[in-house]
Amino acid sequence: MNALVRAEVEASAEVAAVRAEAVWLRSELFPSRLGCRPRWAAAMELSAQYLREKLQRDLEAELVEVEDTTPNRCASSFRVLVVSSKFEGKPLLQRHRLVNTCLAEELLHIHAFEQKTLTPEQWTREQQK
Known part of the structure; x- marks a missing residue:
């Protein structure tokens, strides 16, 4: 994922912002440890x-x-x-x-x-x- 992000952005500040967004998306898209569907699937x-x-x-x-x-x-x-x-x-x-x-x-x-x-x-x- 890091290689893909770096290929798409120019400045390291943008990389950090994209990484932060990716962490947020991962928490939104993937089910919790309890096995529940993510919020987007609701x-x-x-x-x-x-x-x-x-x-x-x-x-x-x-x-x-x-x-x-x-x-x-x-x-x-x-x-x-x-x-x-x-x-x-x-x-x-x-x-x-x-x-x-x-x-x-x-x-x-x-x-x-x-x-x-x-x-x-x-x-x-x-x-x-």
Whole structure:
């Protein structure tokens, strides 16, 4: 980073100012040790309910369960279960790609994301166990 900064500015006073700004930006852009999303990501209202509704609507899902798995529930880590007939005949990777495509914008702001994707038939069998 220092080499890049020095290449873009002429005077050392400018370098110091840019470094100070970089330190501030780093604290704003990266999550805290607690695993919470940074303040800039708060503009996107991520919540379990929001993700549930979007997955249900876009994947025409019969069932969507979303759990915020962040220790203090600050919406940076989620576990989802999606049951949809759109998964019929698709291998696991293609199912996960469907979910990832649906949540492409949101995943940019999520630290950890775990998903389980089932067809309605698979879900019924799993419930009978």
